[in-house]
Amino acid sequence: MGGRRVRDGLLRGALWASGVLTCALLAFLIGFVLWRGLGHVSWGLLTGQRSYLNHTDGIFPNILNTLYMILFTLAAALPVGVGAAVYLTEYAPAGPWTSAIEFAAETLAGIPSILYGLVGMLFFVRLLRLGTGVVSGGLTLAVMILPVVLRTTQEALKAVPRSYREGAMGLGAGRWRTVYTVVLPGAAQGIVTGCILSVGRIVGESAALLFTAGTAARAAGLLRALHTPSATLSVSLYVYANEYGDLDTAMAIAAVLLLITLAINLLAARTGRRLDRQKGGE
Amino acid sequence: MDAVLSTHRLSLWYGTNQALKGVSLDVPAHRVTALIGPSGCGKSTFLKTLNRMHELVPGVRVEGEVLYRGRSIFDPALDVTALRRQVGMVFQKANPFPMSVYDNIAYGPRTHGIRRRGELDAIVERSLRAAAIWDEVKDRLRKSALSLSGGQQQRVCIARALAVEPDVLLMDEATSALDPISTSRIEELITELKRSYTIVIVTHNMQQAARVSDRCAFFLQGELVEAGDTGRLFSMPGDRRTEDYITGRFG
Ligand SMILES: Nc1ncnc2c1ncn2[C@@H]1O[C@H](COP(=O)(O)OP(=O)(O)OP(=O)(O)O)[C@@H](O)[C@H]1O
Numbered sequence: 117m118g119g120r121r122v123r124d125g126l127l128r129g130a131l132w133a134s135g136v137l138t139c140a141l142l143a144f145l146i147g148f149v150l151w152r153g154l155g156h157v158s159w160g161l162l163t164g165q166r167s168y169l170n171h172t173d174g175i176f177p178n179i180l181n182t183l184y185m186i187l188f189t190l191a192a193a194l195p196v197g198v199g200a201a202v203y204l205t206e207y208a209p210a211g212p213w214t215s216a217i218e219f220a221a222e223t224l225a226g227i228p229s230i231l232y233g234l235v236g237m238l239f240f241v242r243l244l245r246l247g248t249g250v251v252s253g254g255l256t257l258a259v260m261i262l263p264v265v266l267r268t269t270q271e272a273l274k275a276v277p278r279s280y281r282e283g284a285m286g287l288g289a290g291r292w293r294t295v296y297t298v299v300l301p302g303a304a305q306g307i308v309t310g311c312i313l314s315v316g317r318i319v320g321e322s323a324a325l326l327f328t329a330g331t332a333a334r335a336a337g338l339l340r341a342l343h344t345p346s347a348t349l350s351v352s353l354y355v356y357a358n359e360y361g362d363l364d365t366a367m368a369i370a371a372v373l374l375l376i377t378l379a380i381n382l383l384a385a386r387t388g389r390r391l392d393r394q395k396g397g398e
Numbered sequence: 399m400d401a402v403l404s405t406h407r408l409s410l411w412y413g414t415n416q417a418l419k420g421v422s423l424d425v426p427a428h429r430v431t432a433l434i435g436p437s438g439c440g441k442s443t444f445l446k447t448l449n450r451m452h453e454l455v456p457g458v459r460v461e462g463e464v465l466y467r468g469r470s471i472f473d474p475a476l477d478v479t480a481l482r483r484q485v486g487m488v489f490q491k492a493n494p495f496p497m498s499v500y501d502n503i504a505y506g507p508r509t510h511g512i513r514r515r516g517e518l519d520a521i522v523e524r525s526l527r528a529a530a531i532w533d534e535v536k537d538r539l540r541k542s543a544l545s546l547s548g549g550q551q552q553r554v555c556i557a558r559a560l561a562v563e564p565d566v567l568l569m570d571e572a573t574s575a576l577d578p579i580s581t582s583r584i585e586e587l588i589t590e591l592k593r594s595y596t597i598v599i600v601t602h603n604m605q606q607a608a609r610v611s612d613r614c615a616f617f618l619q620g621e622l623v624e625a626g627d628t629g630r631l632f633s634m635p636g637d638r639r640t641e642d643y644i645t646g647r648f649g
């Protein structure tokens with residue numbers, strides 16, 4: 117009897133300890149990055165750009181490039197990913213073919229991103245001669261996040277009750293009308309969540325972009341950035357820390373990245389809730 | 399007899415499992431036909447075949463014939479969209495779309511190309527009135543249909559089916575999830591609706607079948623055992639198995 121109580125107590129203590137440890141690690145990481153980084157974040161850094169001639173430092177071009185990269189990657193990956201998911205769940209009869217595609221997607225999602233970078237460079241930069249820039253980098257990232265978009269969209273589509281589809285088709289709606297009036301809106305929340313997760317990966321990615329989007333950064337319009345080296349924030353963090361040996365600025369970038377990531381996660385949670393309310397009515 | 403729908407030796411298989419075995423049944427105009435029988439005997443399956451909703455199930459196979467107003471519904475040239483507009487369906491569990499009441503009712507008409515606001519307004523009001531729910535929802539047409547009670551949702555679904563002006567209405571245990579008051583409202587509604595529509599219902603409730611239906615068809619293990627006038631079938635069943643079922647001796 118006493119032995120069991122001791123064992124239960126020990127088990128609960130261990131669980132409690134791992135919970136506390138996890139929280140403590142997270143708090144330490146966030147605290148450390150903000151404490152080391154925020155002091156070096158300045159208006160000049162956020163709005164300026166690095167120049168040897170003028171002796172200025174700044175990450176404004178990197179912020180712009182990150183934004184371009186998000187837009188371009190989503191624009192490339194969303195239609196394909198959502199389209200493929202709709203095809204697989206709504207049109208294709210379930211069978212070996214669809215499970216093969218789903219298996220391929222799972223596998224693709226697990227491949228290290230540096231590999232995507234290497235193949236992206238060989239294929240988009242060299243073979244297709246798209247140059248180092250937002251196009252090559254964005255297409256590489258698009259391939260990389262495609263499985264995420266595909267799987268989250270598929271899960272969202274499968275979660276839409278069958279009764280909605282029956283209701284629509286019972287009124288004479290064709291398959292496509294059923295999909296875009298009833299099924300896709302019902303899956304919107306899941307699709308948006310998938311998008312936000314993807315944005316998180318785009319913002320956080322560096323390895324896949326080193327060879328495809330380049331490490332240089334100059335503030336430029338989107339059109340120019342498409343085919344000229346355009347480092348995102350994450351890449352610039354690597355460059356500042358590794359090539360310039362400027363750890364202060366690297367930590368400042370880290371702090372900015374951390375804040376952006378937090379903002380994305382909050383946004384994801386809020387969007388989820390808002391769409392939930394819309395669906396529930398009133 | 400002017401049958402709106404009639405089936406001839408209709409058989410249906412889900413994969414290798416035969417769910418309907420040579421069912422021949424006529425559905426007369428402006429009457430309520432009730433399909434009764436124990437669970438799993440194929441009532442829902444039979445009902446679904448009448449507007450080809452069974453095709454949503456993968457691996458399903460049909461033999462035999464279903465005629466709608468004299469024409470085969472399996473005719474490759476037939477537009478299944480048009481068929482489902484003529485032969486509408488109300489499901490066992492109320493399934494309003496997660497949209498406003500108004501958009502739910504307008505869904506069918508919009509599907510069939512009606513876009514003008516005034517016309518849609520008129521259809522929405524007419525359908526909600528016909529389904530005896532107008533007074534309860536007229537002030538909340540813009541609210542989500544999911545915020546209504548179960549009985550109200552089911553009547554919204556009936557209104558949604560009526561909005562495309564069908565000829566036949568198929569109702570699969572439309573009241574089985576409802577309380578007695580909502581049930582009797584929908585039963586009254588069915589009696590009301592048969593003036594304008596031909597109705598086929600599935601029910602497990604013998605009293606309900608006796609109250610609302612004019613004709614009754616008894617299914618057992620995929621076979622149609624017998625069909626006839628409800629009064630006759632309940633007072634003088636022609637088959638021993640029918641008698642056992644309606645007197646509650648099995649099922
Ligand atoms: N989608 C399906 N896939 C495979 N088999 C099915 C499917 N739907 C029904 N069946 C089978 O077909 C037979 C008839 O089912 P059906 O749903 O038509 O019965 P029912 O009379 O409506 O029963 P209940 O009164 O319980 O609703 C059953 O044996 C059932 O298992």
Ligand SMILES: [Mg+2]
Pocket residue numbers: 441442443570600
């Ligand atoms: Mg049934």
